[in-house]
Amino acid sequence: MTFAPTRTAGLERLSDFVPHAGTAYTRTRNFDDGAAAEKMRQNVSQLSPWLRAGLLGETEVIKAILEHHGPTDAESFISEVFWRIYFKGDLEQRPSIWTSYCKGRDAAFAVLDADAALAEPYTKATEGRTGISAFDHWSRELTQTGYLHNHARMWFASIWIFTLKLDWQLGADFFLRHLIDGDAASNTLSWRWVAGLHTKGKTYLARADNIARFTDRHPDGPLAAEGLAEHAEPLEEPIEHARSMPDLPSQCSVDAPYALLLHDEGASHGPLELPHKPSLIIAAARPKARSPRDIGTQARDFASQAVLNGGKAAGEAFGCEVVQWGPKETLASLLENAGIECLATPYLPTGWTRSALWADLSILQQHGELAQLVAQLDRAAWPHAKAGFFRIKKAIPGILGELGFAGG
Ligand SMILES: Cc1cc2nc3c(=O)[nH]c(=O)nc-3n(C[C@H](O)[C@H](O)[C@H](O)COP(=O)(O)OP(=O)(O)OC[C@H]3O[C@@H](n4cnc5c(N)ncnc54)[C@H](O)[C@@H]3O)c2cc1C
Incomplete structure (x- = not known):
């Protein structure tokens, strides 16, 4: 599977996958068939890179699935898409999880940098040299392809x-x-979920028999996993992350000429409901802000080209100029050069893109010159994103019905 960083490639993948998103998905989604699987992993969509970059929206993906399958057959796939929405909504309500993760990561790197003996097991794990065959396989698959199956x-x-x-x-x-689909919410909260920090005290223990069973169709499978831990004691943390639903920006209403800002979380105008045609497109890619360490080539290139291609496509669609906003320029100077005061942008959720762009955007916000576009689906679903996934899962039919989805 190749991941081309354009909306067109995402739409093509969606249309190829739609027939597989019903009961076949429910039955087979847990199998990791490997990157070189003969049938190109048709059991899962691999749409996450396009969804993450905002080249595709969750709404159009769910709509396409429901046009082909009844709600019962599509339930399992839609439920997975809602995991993404749930994690995003949860992190919006508990942004301290992201800041505390960033601090914890930096402190953990400082410890490794100071002690070569401690750094060695980390290096072995990231280079696929631990001696646990399955783990080493995934470690290399991740760095080589930028994608791993959910079970892996x-x-x-x-x-x-x-x-x-x-x-x-x-x-x-x-x-x-x-990960090409590297996402602040889905990634951080999934790692916390495995560790027993998300659903407090409930951990996920990998077992060799389960790995062998769900990798038996893999070209190198079944994968062996030697010497795994037999118990998973939940991790603990000294902080309680307070929850509060932020006031989401109201429905976008920009009357004046405005610039449309596309970024790593919202790289295409395609899924957006814009108030009217923009007069300028500003493209800002910040893949390096994911981490203080080097970003993998696949992840870096997909992210920066998604924004570049998204900007170009928007410029062509609206017949307006496209400018790049690099990390060393100010947004104010770009707007001043174009004689524009207002800016609209896909909503910036908690994560590195927001951290990298917010200093400039907050100035516009203070002057009432910033409109953030929140998808109707997120607006309807996020208030249910608390107290575990099953609460939002129960609300899915109501949310889809409220938004007028066929079969919702
Ligand atoms: C430790 C860990 C880290 C993860 N990190 C990320 C990440 O950085 N970015 C990311 O997008 N997903 C992440 N996931 C979730 C999930 O693994 C991927 O979304 C999924 O594997 C993407 O493949 P797919 O598009 O074929 O999924 P499909 O099975 O086809 O699902 C369709 C869509 O639903 C969403 N989805 C499916 N499963 C999940 C899930 N468990 N959580 C959240 N959304 C889901 C994705 O947007 C996906 O594209 C992580 C899961 C774990 C356990």
């Missing part, structure tokens, strides 16, 4: 934390630096 991510994170006893924040950072 769960097994990998569990082995990292409970067998290798490495710091979970370093594992989450390793994923973020290499």
Whole structure:
């Protein structure tokens, strides 16, 4: 599977996958068939890189699935898409999880930098040299392809934390630096979920028999996992992350000429409901802000080209100029050069893109010149994103019905 960083490639993948998103997905989604699988992993969509970059929106993906399958057959796939929405909504309500992860990651790197003996097991894990065959396979697959199957991510994170006893924040950072779909909410909260920090006290333990069973169709399978931990004691943390639903920006209403800012979380105008045509497109890619360490080539290139291509496509669609906003320029100077005061942008959720861009955007916000576009689906779903996934899961039919989805 190749991941081309354009909306067109994402739409093509969506249309190829739609027929497989019903009961076949429910039956087979847990199998990791490997990157070189003959049928190109048709059991899962591999849409996450396009969804993460905002080249595709969750709404259009769910709509396409429901146009082809009834709600019962599509339930399992839609539920997975809602995991993404749930994690985003949860992190919006508890942003301190992200700041505390960043601090913890930096502190863990400082410890490794000061002690070569401690750095060695980390290096072995990230280079696929631990001696645990399955784990080493996924480690190399991740750095070479930029993608891992969901089950492999769960097994990998569990082995990292409970067998290798490495710091979970370093594992989450390793994923973020290499996953093409690297996402602040889904990644951080999934690692916390495996570690027993998300659903407090409930951990995920990888077992060799389960790995063998769900990798038996893999070209190198069934994968062996030697010497795994037999118990997974939940990790603990000294902080309680307070929850509060932020006031989401109101429905976008920009009357004046405005610039449309596209970024790592919202790289295309395609999924957006824009108030009217923009007069300028500003493209700002910040893949390096994912981590203080080097970003994998696949992840870096997909992210920066997604924004570049998204900007170009928007410029062509609206017949307006496209400018790049690099890390060393100010947004104010770009707007001043174009004689524009207002800016609209896809909503910036908690994570590195927001951290990298917010200093400039907050000035516009203070002057009432910033409109953040929140998807109707997120607006309807995020208030249910608390107290575990099953609460939001129960609300899915109501949310889809409220938004007028066929079959919702
Ligand atoms: C430790 C760990 C780290 C992860 N890190 C990320 C990450 O950085 N970015 C990311 O997008 N997902 C992450 N996931 C979730 C999940 O593994 C991927 O979204 C999924 O594997 C993407 O493949 P797919 O598109 O074929 O999924 P499909 O099975 O086809 O699912 C369709 C879509 O639903 C969403 N989705 C599916 N499963 C999940 C899930 N468990 N959590 C959240 N969303 C889900 C994705 O957007 C996906 O594209 C992580 C999971 C774990 C266990």
